[in-house]
Amino acid sequence: MSLELITIMVLLIMFIIGSVISVNMGILGFVAAFVVGSLISSLSVEDIYSAFPVDMFILLAGVTYLFAIAQNNGTLDLIISGGLRLVKGNVALLPWVLFGLCTLLTSVGVSTVAVAPIVFPIGLRLAFQYNINPILVGLLISTGMYAGSFSPLNLFGLVVSGIMDSVGITHSPVLFYLNCFIFYVLISVVIFILFGGVRLLKEKSNVQSVVASTVEGNSTNMDDNSSKSGFTLYKGATLVGIGLLVTMALVFEMNMGFGALMVGLVLSLMAPKKQADVLKNMPWTVMIMVTGIMTYVGVMEEVGTMDYMTEIIASVGNPLYASLTASYVGGVISAFASTAGFLAAVIPLSVPILQDPSVSVVGVVSALAIAASVVDISPFSTTGALILANVQGVNDRLFFKKLLYIAGSFIALGPGLAWLIFVLIGTPW
DSSP states (O other), rough: HHHHHHHHHHHHHHHHHHSSSSHHHHHHHHHHIIIIIIIIOOOOHHHHHTOOOOHHHHHHHHHHHHHHHHOOOOOOOHHHHHHHHGGOOGGHHHHHHHHHHHHHHHHOOOOHHHHHHHHHHHHHHHHHHTTTHHHHHHHHHHHHHHHTSSSTSHHHHHHEEEEETTTTTTHHHHHHHHHHHHHHHHHHHHHHHHHHHHHTTTTOOOHHHHHHHHHHHHTTSSHHHHHHSSHHHHHHHHHHHHHHHHHHHHOOOHHHHHHHHHHHHHHHHHHGGGOOTTGGSSHHHHHHHHHHHHHHHHHHHHHHHHHHHHHHHHHHHHHHHHHHHHHHHHHEEETTOOHHHHHHHHHHHHHHHTTTTTTTTHHHHHHHHHHHGGGSSSSTTTHHHHHHHHHHHOOOHHHHHHHHHHHHHHHHHHHHOOOOOIIIIOOOO
């Protein structure tokens, strides 16, 4: 067996192990990079070190550090509380307010890891109190998170942009974000219709007071003093800092990772006694996973696996078919494994497709990203598990089966729909 095939098999084994056993795939990636690179091939340890994505690590560390501060000081709770009070008695608006809040938070850079544990308990409690289908609320929270998760500021968007830069392919982060946003808005409308949204349009109730109490009761992860006092100067400074980061990155093209570290440092110096739990709230497991897999992918590139894959995909002769296959593979794998981890592995392997002038680069990447994220409603993923953990007033076993059936429908239809819209039909941009 050739070395190239061995590296591909090791990658598949990594995903299988990561799906079955609770082990960080990044650790698997680092170990596989050493075993394959140093013991099986002729790479030196220095060559393996050079495959570590330093720029990606700084980017993820900086942005997640800033938003860990925002979560710790209650700024995220302030945004969620204000947004939920916009319902003003119309129950039908509640799922859409939750959708909009999640989209807003993830669009400005808050990771789904931070948003999901806060919003799911709130949303599913309100669903129980006002007889809203918990599937509707759970799905719209999920689609809302992913509608904003591929923005140039979010961890997922940063991962995709960093990988595209590392493989040397021109990429438009804004158009990529726009594609994903439009897709999730469209399927959210369908979800709203299919799971009882029309019935809600005919019902109204005074939910404002309960919303306020629900938000207050679910602010357990925030600093007690800051969450009780509402808007403070420190929270205002945090909001200004986030806006400043956006301006520096998008207008002045400053390195976002170092820019976020700078803003985070200033906020830390403003309130040094409130920073005890900030580093603990950072998604280190995700960062290790992404950098570990990218390190292994770098080793694969060093030993010639990417050239080998280029020849195989070129022999298919049809980039449309190849991109559709990659999308469905992504949907199936991501239903059991990590979305970010899959994207870190599949985009470098899809370089031959992306280099083909007959297909849209942003269209293919959009299809891959959507295929890998739309299936996260699966009860075997973090999002699905949070829905199961927080749903109220249902039979757990029956709800699990229902969620599993819906996830199966998403796997069957989601990747193909994304491919149809963004690759086969294409968008004007």
